[in-house]
Structures are given as structure tokens and as C-alpha cells.
Amino acid sequence: MAGRRFVVSCLHCKRIVAMAGLLGADELNRLVAHLLVCCPTEIAKPSLGIEATLRHFRVEPSDPGDKPPPEAA
Numbered sequence: 001m002a003g004r005r006f007v008v009s010c011l012h013c014k015r016i017v018a019m020a021g022l023l024g025a026d027e028l029n030r031l032v033a034h035l036l037v038c039c040p041t042e043i044a045k046p047s048l049g050i051e052a053t054l055r056h057f058r059v060e061p062s063d064p065g066d067k068p069p070p071e072a073a
């Protein structure tokens with residue numbers, strides 16, 4: 001699974017906010033910072049929990065054409 005990355009896009013403005021292999025503290029900070037700019041009236045707190053933050057984003061693999069095989073031979 002090495003090299004797998006995810007695209008994180010905002011559900012409000014549809015913009016891609018982050019691309020990462022893991023959602024670490026840096027990525028989460030970026031997502032929160034985006035929410036504060038994107039919809040400050042809805043998100044008033046700069047210190048949201050991870051789940052509350054991710055609720056505003058879509059996370060999907062960055063390589064939709066690279067589907068995992070149904071069965072590894």
C-alpha cells in the first residue's frame with residue numbers, strides 16, 4: 001500500500017485542499033484553516049476534532065484508475 005495517496009476536497013467549495021498519504025497534524029491544520037476561510041460562520045472554532053473537521057471534506061484515493069484487484073493471485 002506504499003505510495004497510496006488521498007485527495008481531500010472541501011464539500012462546501014469543492015476545492016482540493018490537501019493531498020497526502022496520511023492525514024497528520026499538518027494536514028488537519030490545513031483543513032481547519034481552510035474551513036475558517038471557506039465558511040467561518042459555520043465553523044467558529046479553530047480547534048475542531050478530527051471527525052468534526054473531516055465531516056466537511058471528502059477524502060478519496062488520488063488514483064481512481066488504479067483499482068485494487070478483486071483477488072491477489
Ligand SMILES: [Zn+2]
Nearest residue numbers: 010012013038
Ligand atoms: Zn471550502
